[in-house]
Amino acid sequence: MRxxxxxxxxxxxxxxxxxxxxxxxxxYRVYTAESGKEALEILNDRDFQVIIxxxxxxxxxGVDFFESIKESHPEPVRMLLTGYSDIESxxxxxNEGNVYRYITKPWEEQDLKMTIDNAVEYYNAxxxxxxxxxxxxKAYNELEKFIYSASHNMRAPLxxxxxxxxxxxxxxxxxxxxxxxxxxxxxxDKLDVFIQNTIAYYxxxxxxxxxEAIDFKTLFEEALQSVEYYEEAQSxxxxxxxxxxxxxxxxxxxxxxxxxxxxSNAIRFQKPGSSNKLIEIKADVNEDEAIISVCDNGIGxxxxxxxxxxxxxxxxxxxxxxxxxxxxxxxxxxKKLQGTIEVDSSKGEYSKFKMTIPSQK
Amino acid sequence: xxxxDSKLDIFLNKKxxxxxxxxxNTLEFLSARAALEYIEKHADxxxxxxxLILLDVKMPEINGFEFLExxxxxxxxxxxxxxxIMLSSTLDPKDLDRxxxxxxxxxxxxxxxxxxxxxxxxxxxxxxxxx
Numbered sequence: 001m002r003x004x005x006x007x008x009x010x011x012x013x014x015x016x017x018x019x020x021x022x023x024x025x026x027x028y029r030v031y032t033a034e035s036g037k038e039a040l041e042i043l044n045d046r047d048f049q050v051i052i053x054x055x056x057x058x059x060x061x062g063v064d065f066f067e068s069i070k071e072s073h074p075e076p077v078r079m080l081l082t083g084y085s086d087i088e089s090x091x092x093x094x095n096e097g098n099v100y101r102y103i104t105k106p107w108e109e110q111d112l113k114m115t116i117d118n119a120v121e122y123y124n125a126x127x128x129x130x131x132x133x134x135x136x137x138k139a140y141n142e143l144e145k146f147i148y149s150a151s152h153n154m155r156a157p158l159x160x161x162x163x164x165x166x167x168x169x170x171x172x173x174x175x176x177x178x179x180x181x182x183x184x185x186x187x188x189d190k191l192d193v194f195i196q197n198t199i200a201y202y203x204x205x206x207x208x209x210x211x212e213a214i215d216f217k218t219l220f221e222e223a224l225q226s227v228e229y230y231e232e233a234q235s236x237x238x239x240x241x242x243x244x245x246x247x248x249x250x251x252x253x254x255x256x257x258x259x260x261x262x263x264s265n266a267i268r269f270q271k272p273g274s275s276n277k278l279i280e281i282k283a284d285v286n287e288d289e290a291i292i293s294v295c296d297n298g299i300g301x302x303x304x305x306x307x308x309x310x311x312x313x314x315x316x317x318x319x320x321x322x323x324x325x326x327x328x329x330x331x332x333x334x335k336k337l338q339g340t341i342e343v344d345s346s347k348g349e350y351s352k353f354k355m356t357i358p359s360q361k
Numbered sequence: 362x363x364x365x366d367s368k369l370d371i372f373l374n375k376k377x378x379x380x381x382x383x384x385x386n387t388l389e390f391l392s393a394r395a396a397l398e399y400i401e402k403h404a405d406x407x408x409x410x411x412x413l414i415l416l417d418v419k420m421p422e423i424n425g426f427e428f429l430e431x432x433x434x435x436x437x438x439x440x441x442x443x444x445x446i447m448l449s450s451t452l453d454p455k456d457l458d459r460x461x462x463x464x465x466x467x468x469x470x471x472x473x474x475x476x477x478x479x480x481x482x483x484x485x486x487x488x489x490x491x492x
Contacts, residue, residue: 160369196451199451
């Protein structure tokens, strides 16, 4: 059973009201009002798909009436009944988005019916879109929650596996087994990095961007402390040059995420077996922006890949120890902070990542 | 003393404790409740109490933080001071803040435990005690 749409017709001349109602009551549920004021009371009682208002009314014109209900009743589709002399003001209202269509007086029944039907269709389409968006947002939030909790549950047993492998390496003296252990550790580590990155990212995703005082020297020292005991970090020389003279306001959690990811990559993409591994960290911070660069002398990135590295799950070499998600997270997090990142790299020689993060005042 | 609901992690951490040279005598508890009962029972026996507790954060029934609350109530009865290091699989920043705010906790480490990191923490503790 098709439900009849609710139409509200506003006109100061009661003959018009009766005429309209008589013509259209079979097709729609028609409500009438003699003024904007009366119309407002009717609007508060039920939902309307379409409102048709005469333009020329004493007290409040049609355009003024629609303007007055812009915030309180945005959903109904508005149409204006007008004579040729009012066209100017009506066109302005249409362009400002307040009015869907205008109808010239005197109206012709078939034309008007078609216009009202179109307006109802338009209302339904907008409504469906709004509801679809709400559903989509809900589904996305559920997905995020799932990913977050799944990641937490995955990390615990993974940490145990990593621990056992590390223990086995310490206790083992068989070189063949050592090789297997190394390979297990590489694989598991890759998964672990992915999970930890995912957790950190979704943890921060929904939070509002904060504005807190950031001391970059401390942030970098903490970042280095957290990788201090990693095996791959042991043989790497790290140079830091942090220039910060004033207060910088930013989002600590997100900035930390960015720095940790770049440092982690700089460690992971070193040349295996090299004896002069180096990471250079530079930061130039003033109250408007922070320019941070992390440079390593590792395996580098080929020019054709330098854009692709920011894609989710992109992986350059088969053996690499990256998780494929780190730089994607960096890109998305920077977007949220309105920051940018540049890559400068030469395959086989070095990689330099330079981020510019505006302060979040 | 090791408090963790995972037998595997207890096995691992016991080995890591040995490797880091921290101690050979370890007490193991799979639940915070059992650990609290033991501590309370031997409150006045220094030789039966641990010097260090490695405390897992995520445990069913009584978790790491709830253990700390109950431990605080017991503290005054104990015949020696006990150092506590918390262990976590995920290092949730909220957990980290909670751990930092708690004066009984020296630090919170991410699993898997790293023997060198553990040793240096314990050495730090020793030197600050001496000072």
